[in-house]
Amino acid sequence: MSNLLNFSVAPAVEATEAPPIPRAQAWGVEYLENPTYGELLGLSQGVPKSAPHESVLKALSEFSADPLSAKYGPILGETKLREAYAEEIKIQYQIKNGEGNVKGEDIGITTGCNMAFLTLIMALCPPGKSSVLIPLPSYFNQMMVFSLQSVKPIFIPCDTLNSFKPSISSAREYLNSSDRKTENVKPKMICLVSPNNPTGSVYSHEEIKEWYELAKEFKLALILDETYRDFVEDDNGDRGIPHRLFEEADWRETLVSLGSFSKGYRIPGHRLGSIIAGPALLKHLTTICDCMQICAPRPPQIALSTLLPSLRPDLAESSKALSKRRNLFKEVVNSVEGWNVVSIGGYFAYVSFPSDYTFASSTIGLKRKKLGSEDIAKILATRIGVVTLPGSFFMPPTSDDEVWENDVLKGGEILKEDKWLRFAVANVEDDVVIKLGPRLKEMNKLMGMGE
């Protein structure tokens, strides 16, 4: 079979790196060929562990059997689902009457949240002429979208000593800089993910509000990717309020909130996401969505449209359970010498590994040298059976000087330390978290610590 093409592929597409998840999964497979310490601990993927709620499975089954669900539906989603979801948002965000609002007509249903994000980038960012301000580390699928669409990411460095919060002063300085104003590439949006992927960092309302004001000041959109919003906790570990921006009377002029049904309702394979935005923007998103999806899959839309209120207790319970698991995770990891949970929330924890990892060449087959996160993640997976994602998957290559000099804002150099791993804590039960402690100790031994 020929591997050649008679025609050319777009350079931006050629230059976009393949999704990295399969690479990490291959490391796990390598461990399984020689499982020294017992079962593989899969902590790499941000997916829900449990099955969907029984009532959801039942309704999915029922409406999939209905010939009506097999027909095309409205481009931006079933009206009933849009209205029901608006109600859930009002309750979760505790939106008081008369202080802004979220209505069904402010909601668009997409085939998953990645599609929602791509749609937004297509809608606001002319290729080759746009930039997006986004915290670094960044979710790789978003970086891939920038690359595919020839949109330049301007990376706002996160504060490694303060739960990986992005530096608003660096962003403000950049937006005010005179150099920036002469560029052909113009910033179109600030994009935040809270709770964050990959760091797990959860931004407070006050922090998000500051970004909102910055976006307003510079005529930018504020895109909040709230895929993990169902797992924001209050002081008691209960489900909390992600932010209060929907109470702003004019939120529709600046804010776009992206969401997913995959996490809270545990149905990623059914593919449903959401966009909350003003009708003035949704009008344009309708045009794009018509070309991209025609409509999101109907059976899960119809199934959920009547079920959402009844699933509130289930959401609350999942959120509480995950909150407990995160606490357990923190306790377990922080108790191992040299390992530190530097940021945690939602589905993820960002963890620094021991800074003095060196090792004997006889053990690993490599010379003594300082290892980056991909080396460590690979050793941890293939030798110890703990699959995580290296921090480097969420960064530009440390060797790409041009990006680091031009596109990473002030204060970003420290991120080159490349000493973090992303652990997904939602996809496992507590017993896996408990097993993690001894494994990390084995890793320390393997890496020659305490010798």
Place this chain on the structure above:
Amino acid sequence: MSNLLNFSVAPAVEATEAPPIPRAQAWGVEYLENPTYGELLGLSQGVPKSAPHESVLKALSEFSADPLSAKYGPILGETKLREAYAEEIKIQYQIKNGEGNVKGEDIGITTGCNMAFLTLIMALCPPGKSSVLIPLPSYFNQMMVFSLQSVKPIFIPCDTLNSFKPSISSAREYLNSSDRKTENVKPKMICLVSPNNPTGSVYSHEEIKEWYELAKEFKLALILDETYRDFVEDDNGDRGIPHRLFEEADWRETLVSLGSFSKGYRIPGHRLGSIIAGPALLKHLTTICDCMQICAPRPPQIALSTLLPSLRPDLAESSKALSKRRNLFKEVVNSVEGWNVVSIGGYFAYVSFPSDYTFASSTIGLKRKKLGSEDIAKILATRIGVVTLPGSFFMPPTSDDEVWENDVLKGGEILKEDKWLRFAVANVEDDVVIKLGPRLKEMNKLMGMGE
């Protein structure tokens, strides 16, 4: 509520027209408020009339209830479905061994065929630098994609006197022209839809092969949108072979075939489409699809992966029934004075209305003038209760001189006659087709014919 945005929308998106289908549907609603001639005859949408096969509904229901389907699946689709679908393709195209082949690894599963098309355009056409050769009239969703992605369509005029076949000589002349070679915008692909939307024109293997050779010669991709391939008929009205390009040893270097599960299997609401291409291209499409869909919805993929062989008799039967319905349609329409089926196949018929439509101002409230297809479609829907789509929905505006001068190739002027309507014949039973005859006669009366 404010309708203003604090940020700017991409000019290409602002400039893209909204999907036109809702406009035509609104005409039908207007008729229903005063239904003079009986029920509304909906002949506008290319959707299957019947429910999915019982076994499909059963399997959809079963696998939607399975928690496994709720998890993420492989980016390019379930391996079993890809393999099973390759088998169906081999049978439908009667691919003989040793003469090329189609394997599971040549197939990607997308969330519908619109997504497959958009993915292809993103993969091959850098925005602002690319053009695509495509027959005129063109499917509006494809024209919307070009507009959104700043890709320039070069319109190959169809021969209105020969079943709306696109003029290969015009295309060849354009590709050979010296003017063309100095342009910054380079042709990347030839895109054909067969059976065609909107004209219903079905291209023979020999015709398609000529386009394939032209694409090869000029280092272009040949994109065949074969959404309606299940409804190609042989001389007996049975399901036929769409073309024999898959027998070419090197088809993977030039050909990309798009398909849909929505029509043959009657499940548009479940959203499944397909791309058949070589692995060298699918590698890049994987990257785009990961950012767009992560994976197509899983329950319909899993449901179909075991059912496809058993559905062959159902496909054959649907194809035969539609073939008969098209014949009936042709007979009914051609028997009405001034109405002519000029092209028919797959889901659609392209029909010219009487050239001498003039009318008394007292009847319609308009002055005597020559009316375009949108006027006629609107009158036919709102007054007579027959909803179709006007040919103008599939054309650049006749007033857009720049497009007609620069982007429509030689021989296109005749299309400005704007005297055609698209009838969708798949969404109705024979009794509706029979009712159409008297309605068109009423239309003739209303328009003052024979007075």
